[in-house]
Amino acid sequence: MYNVMLVDDEEEVRIAIEKKINWQDLGFNVVATAENGQDALERALEAQPDVVMTDINMPFMNGLEFSKQLKAELPATKFVIFSGYDEFEYAKEAIELSAEEYILKPIDADELHSIFTRLKHTLDEEFDKRRNLQNLEKYYQESFPFFREQFLIGLIEGHIEVDRIAEIASDYGEDIKGNFYAVGIIKLSFENSEQFNTTDRKLFSVSLNQLAKETLKDYGNYHCLNYLGNVIVLGCFEKEDEYEEFVSNLDMICKLSAKLIEVPTTAGVGVLVNELKDLFSSFKSAREATAYRKLFDENQAFSIMDVEPDKTEINLFENDNVNTILKLIKIGSTDELNGAIHEFFSNFSEKGIGLYQMKISILEAYFEVLKLAKNYDISGSSIDGNDGDIFEFLDNIDSIQEVEKWFLDKCFFIQKEIKKSRMDSTEVLVDKAKEYIKEHFKDSDLSVDKVCSNLNVSANYFSAVFKKNTGESFVSYLTDIRLKKAVELLETTDEKAYVIAGLVGYDEPNYFSYVFKKAYGISPSKYRQQRES
The missing domain is CATH 1.20.272 (Zinc Finger, Delta Prime; domain 3)
Structure with missing residues (x-):
């Protein structure tokens, strides 16, 4: 069974689509609905749908922009885009987004049935491809030329003589070049999966490696290989600030693999080094970082520089x-x-x-x-x-x-x-974040990245720590702060709702009204009327 999300600003349209066909007979479950792109983006990241069926013309964020942003976060998601207008530009954008279908309203039941029959076939093929042991065995044989793999393993284990690294790299690693390097380890977690035997585990590791290769190929100079049941990713950077992007990309792989491979993962990223001979230090510290999965939720990436003191030296004790x-x-x-x-x-x-x-x-x-x-x-x-x-x-x-x-x-x-x-430091971090939010909630462009830049931590680590300490996400916390201030202004001033929207960080008054009504059940103006009466 695959998950479907329906997005349309008209409730009757969403209900009609949901009732037009027998979804379960086709192999689908409708797991979420939304009435605008902004709301849909947040819900989709929670529901992780396999297929999103979205209208184009919606308030706050149209269907094409929503699809584009979601595609960046969930690249495996399929899109069915529909519209009441037969516009060439819409169809063109849908094609550029690699949408599976572009259809016009009103939506015909037979057409919908045909579309999702084809989608089921496509999704089954993709799923079988990853699970088919013969294909995985073929990947295992073909994906890694032996000598190149041995060279990469020798580098991260520190077994290659320093004066021979350049010579061997010219034969097996010409593309392994950069001013800075870091090693990431993506670790599959089988602690609660006793049904997988040793062979299955090896093949899942191969599947994860193939997924990492395919997904990361356009993001930077990265090199992936299987290593003792885990996946090693070597990042080669021209600039030092590419390191944070490396952590974020491994975090994306963790979330994608949890959905496609259905085994939890954690990625640890080691210290940044500027010579290939020092990759062993980055590798050792990456292993240290993966161990912190015990303290946080799985399916995330962590940098050793976030979770351990800056002055920590990697222990090389032999015992x-x-x-x-x-x-x-x-x-x-x-x-x-x-x-x-x-x-x-x-x-x-x-x-x-x-x-x-x-x-x-x-x-x-x-x-x-x-x-x-x-x-x-x-x-x-x-x-x-x-x-x-x-x-x-x-x-x-x-x-x-x-x-x-x-x-x-x-x-x-x-x-x-x-x-x-550690508890003191995370509490201090969260307190600083709360203080920063309190001072800047009026900024409409306030984001996790902005807060993290101020606190000098990665977004992945901050999000994990913030939710663990407060029990809610950054977005939920910020929204609560903004709405509480909006209520205060509604009760103590005569300012119009659109003015208050701007004062609490919402550029779009209509979206402010939507968020307010979602939280309190009534619009800002009606809230004020009730208070005054």
Whole structure:
């Protein structure tokens, strides 16, 4: 079953279209309707329809402009455009938008049935193409020339000798050029999808990679490859400010893949570097960024520079157990951290390592933990407490259990402080955003991008943090602020509704009335009349 959205400014037309055919028999569900392009854009981004059927002539935003904006956000969506006018320019624009059909009112039931029969066939073919295991296997064989793939993997893993990078790039990576570089990792999440076996998971990874390649090819100098069940995207930039666009494009892939592949994804983007030899650092920090999916909603992209302190150094410690502990201190639960530390200490007992050698290993691990704490401005003295000289302190401990408890307490303390620091920083960010909105809500062009530019954070990260802290989106919050101010002005002044519209950030008085009525059930003028009576 595919989802359909109907858009027309006349309610009777929407109802008539909905009743003209048996949608379910054709394989469709009407999941949303809207009466103008502005409203339709917001609803479509929530409903994620497979097909949008829209009129052209509507208030606030016409159907062609709405289709153009939605196509940029949801490139896989199909459009059926209809109009009461047989205008060549309308048809021409519809063709440029790659609309499936352009039809004239009144809409005939047989014609509508025929159109959606064809659309069902087209959508089924696209869906089967992605799910067909043979096609995916073919993609797997044909998509990645072996040597080029090995070159890219060698770059991100840091296994290619520095003086050989230019030589190998001339053979297998001539297009991998730029003044700046960054690595993004798009991670498929199968935690709640036990029905997928190992083969399916590999093929989904291939499908995601193909989707990323096809979608990103016109957005910049990007290179995609499969890597251990994930998709790696290498971005090559001429200018430093292309990095934010890179994050936004990976966010778009996450949202698109969640719909087409039906498995949640998260993208992490590593630090910006200016030489190919440093891609390993970007790759390592991208892996760190993907781990933050535990703290936010899935199907989003995050930059490591948004979620970790600017001064964080990527940990290159060789002990995988210690790296796991460091990661869990930052983003894990206390139970997960407790389990990882217990496993770390159990390895000493299982291998028969003596207490003295164990204490040396613990010191090495503890210094890595202290480095992590320093990145978050947690002082060593607050961690050490009354331990005094750490070497002397450990010398006086006589059992593995005592050392484990001591180490556990330190890690728990740092974990708690990091969570508190993160919470404080996100609250400060949201408070600053609220203050900025309060000061600039009268600006009709106020947007997420404008707020983020002022706060120096990415739009993806800001949107996730803002919604998590306030329980509502930026648009909903801004609308609420504007309408509350409008109510205040209606109650305390004699200004006309169109003047008040401008005073609260709406250039279009009719749209202000529409939004007001949607929120309060009556128009601004009737609201004032009721208050006065």
